[in-house]
Amino acid sequence: MLGKKLVTAQKRGETRALCLGLGMVACSMMMYFFIGITIVPFYTKSVWTTETVCKVWVNLTASGQEVMLYQTEDTLERNPKCSYVPDKSENSKEVKARIETIASNFKKYHTFPCYYDPGGTQTNVILSRLYPPKGLLFAFLWPTLMFTGGCLIIVLVKISQYVSVLSAWQ
DSSP: OHHHHHHHHHHHHHHHHHHHHHHHHHHHHHHHHHHHTHHHHHHHOOOEEEEEHHHHHHHHTTTBOOOEEEEEHHHHOOOOOSSSOOOOOOOOOHHHHHHHHHHHHHHSEEEEEEEEEEEEEEEEEEESOOOHHHHHHHHHHHHHHHHHHHHHHHHHHHHHHHHHHHHHHO
């Protein structure tokens, strides 16, 4: 009688563990899909892929031409006449302080890293990318860990079932 209750409890636990593992795998697949349709297109659409050194007057050292500097890819789309466009949520004091900080950094550092388009379709440079390769790698980290954990749970349950059948057979 005790053996039968133990086997029933093991089966319930195994079923729950399998459901957990399959749920983790399914959720990670949905996260991969979501990341693939939201973040990856912006990363692949960006033409500013090569890093170079810019000078304060935005003299692109790779080609020797003077170009306009923008903060990010979005800045160019929001207002092509300005290098920095503040967020709408910022108040005027914060905006002024942020602009003064940026201006003092340009005076302090005469050269700085920036990104340009090696294909030449864009005649401007950006200071920082919205979707860098490191950010894309970080976006895929959590779904990968969840997928690996789900697969590991499934494999461990199946190994446990196999060992249980072998020990019962002997």
